[in-house]
Amino acid sequence: MARAAVLGRLTWRAADVVRVAPETARASTIVLDVPGWPGHRAGQHVDVRLTAEDGYQAQRSYSIASAPNGDRIELTVVRIEDGEVSPYLADELRGGDRLELRGPMGGYFVWEPADGGPLLLVAGGSGLAPLMAMVRLRAAAGADVDTRLLVSARDWDDVLYRDELQRLGGGGLTVVHTLTAS
Amino acid sequence: MAAPRVRHNLRPWDHPKHVATSPRRGCEAGGTGSEVAGHDPLAAFVRATGGGQMSSIISRGFHGRRADAPRDRVPPGQYVTRDFPVLSAGPTPHRSLDQWDLSIVGEVDEPRRWTWEELRALPTQEVTVDIHCVTKWSKLDTVWQGISVDTLLGEVRTSAQYVVQYSDGGYTTNLPLTAVTGGKAWVVFGYDGEPIAAEHGGPVRMLVPSRYLWKSAKWLRGLRLQANDEPGFWETNGYSNDADPWREQRYWGD
Numbered sequence: 001m002a003r004a005a006v007l008g009r010l011t012w013r014a015a016d017v018v019r020v021a022p023e024t025a026r027a028s029t030i031v032l033d034v035p036g037w038p039g040h041r042a043g044q045h046v047d048v049r050l051t052a053e054d055g056y057q058a059q060r061s062y063s064i065a066s067a068p069n070g071d072r073i074e075l076t077v078v079r080i081e082d083g084e085v086s087p088y089l090a091d092e093l094r095g096g097d098r099l100e101l102r103g104p105m106g107g108y109f110v111w112e113p114a115d116g117g118p119l120l121l122v123a124g125g126s127g128l129a130p131l132m133a134m135v136r137l138r139a140a141a142g143a144d145v146d147t148r149l150l151v152s153a154r155d156w157d158d159v160l161y162r163d164e165l166q167r168l169g170g171g172g173l174t175v176v177h178t179l180t181a182s
Numbered sequence: 183m184a185a186p187r188v189r190h191n192l193r194p195w196d197h198p199k200h201v202a203t204s205p206r207r208g209c210e211a212g213g214t215g216s217e218v219a220g221h222d223p224l225a226a227f228v229r230a231t232g233g234g235q236m237s238s239i240i241s242r243g244f245h246g247r248r249a250d251a252p253r254d255r256v257p258p259g260q261y262v263t264r265d266f267p268v269l270s271a272g273p274t275p276h277r278s279l280d281q282w283d284l285s286i287v288g289e290v291d292e293p294r295r296w297t298w299e300e301l302r303a304l305p306t307q308e309v310t311v312d313i314h315c316v317t318k319w320s321k322l323d324t325v326w327q328g329i330s331v332d333t334l335l336g337e338v339r340t341s342a343q344y345v346v347q348y349s350d351g352g353y354t355t356n357l358p359l360t361a362v363t364g365g366k367a368w369v370v371f372g373y374d375g376e377p378i379a380a381e382h383g384g385p386v387r388m389l390v391p392s393r394y395l396w397k398s399a400k401w402l403r404g405l406r407l408q409a410n411d412e413p414g415f416w417e418t419n420g421y422s423n424d425a426d427p428w429r430e431q432r433y434w435g436d
Contacts, residue, residue, distance in 0.1 A: 009436065010433050010435060014239060047259075047318075047432075049238070050241040050246070051238040051239060051240050051241050052241065052244050052245050052246045053240055055238075056246045057238065057246075057258075057259070058246050058259075058261065059259040059260075059318055060261075060318055061317055084246060088241070088243070088244050092242075092243045092244070097242055098239050100238060105420055106419070108419045
């Protein structure tokens with residue numbers, strides 16, 4: 001039975017914020033170093049936990065946007081204006097801060113080069129993040145798996161990773177954008 | 183511990199809308215005889231933050247928003263939403279009711295099967311419950327129309343200890359039978375007085391408010407009663423077998 005193969009409890013880890021870089025007007029990418037990070041598969045997510053001075057805590061789940069790369073992971077957070085957590089992560093957090101997270105979670109929606117293709121990836125808004133991990137892994141591994149990525153955003157300025165996607169296109173990767181507000 | 187509020191024998195299509203107006207406590211803590219039963223929300227809060235793990239890092243400049251999180255209604259790590267987010271592992275099945283039936287199979291004296299008309303002839307209840315998704319959102323005072331699982335199980339004889347819900351699309355999820363008996367689970371066909379939309383599991387889904395919502399299968403086609411526990415789809419993909427939100431059992435090992 002699968003539970004027999006269970007790893008230990010997914011414990012909370014301290015992560016060092018390397019930098020928080022604006023991605024679009026509404027989104028930022030948080031670059032984290034997580035000492036002891038066990039590694040992740042493209043498509044997995046982490047739970048992030050914030051703690052206020054009085055002990056109040058809030059948790060959210062975020063997909064990992066980066067390909068596996070040692071102890072380093074990247075999360076892309078789109079700010080929800082009246083949100084409790086995303087404005088903090090996108091606007092207040094900065095390099096030198098520490099975050100708590102646990103993961104990686106999710107063993108179902110994942111891709112590794114050995115899985116082959118072809119791949120049809122469809123994302124809206126911040127849903128691009130886990131697919132970006134796959135596209136980045138595909139590039140890093142030099143895989144030529146035939147891949148089509150359909151990206152839906154409100155407008156052109158809202159497209160995450162726009163320049164990088166342009167760079168990565170070709171060599172079997174086709175990126176198609178659809179803009180819903182124009 | 184307050185049980186979900188239930189109104190018996192309603193015919194929701196004759197009474198198009200019943201909306202809760204008075205405040206009530208959160209949904210029943212899961213499990214039987216669990217120490218969390220009649221939970222102390224603060225204790226749950228402490229359990230979630232302690233547990234022998236490292237002490238929490240204070241997030242500089244984070245204040246949070248306690249106002250929308252009444253502690254006795256919202257399990258640890260959850261936030262309240264007014265939306266109804268959708269998360270599915272595959273495509274949404276669209277099955278017409280004349281092609282639909284519900285079965286109880288497995289360790290029973292005689293398998294039982296209901297067509298839509300037969301199911302709708304059973305006594306209906308309306309329940310007002312809080313629901314909690316492992317992706318962190320909770321939705322309070324949701325109103326559903328359906329049939330108590332007790333009513334369905336009353337038509338079979340079984341010595342089974344476990345139940346596997348199975349659905350169109352191949353989804354499965356498992357629970358101890360005691361988690362779905364005693365007025366704790368429903369087979370529902372109405373949400374807020376309307377048929378359940380396909381993306382939310384219509385025409386018929388399970389409702390087990392004491393567990394994270396993946397334990398409430400969408401597009402339900404049957405219950406398989408078993409002598410042994412058999413982890414389902416998410417339970418074999420890293421998610422907790424027990425899934426009690428008040429104990430924050432999200433993942434393997436929680």
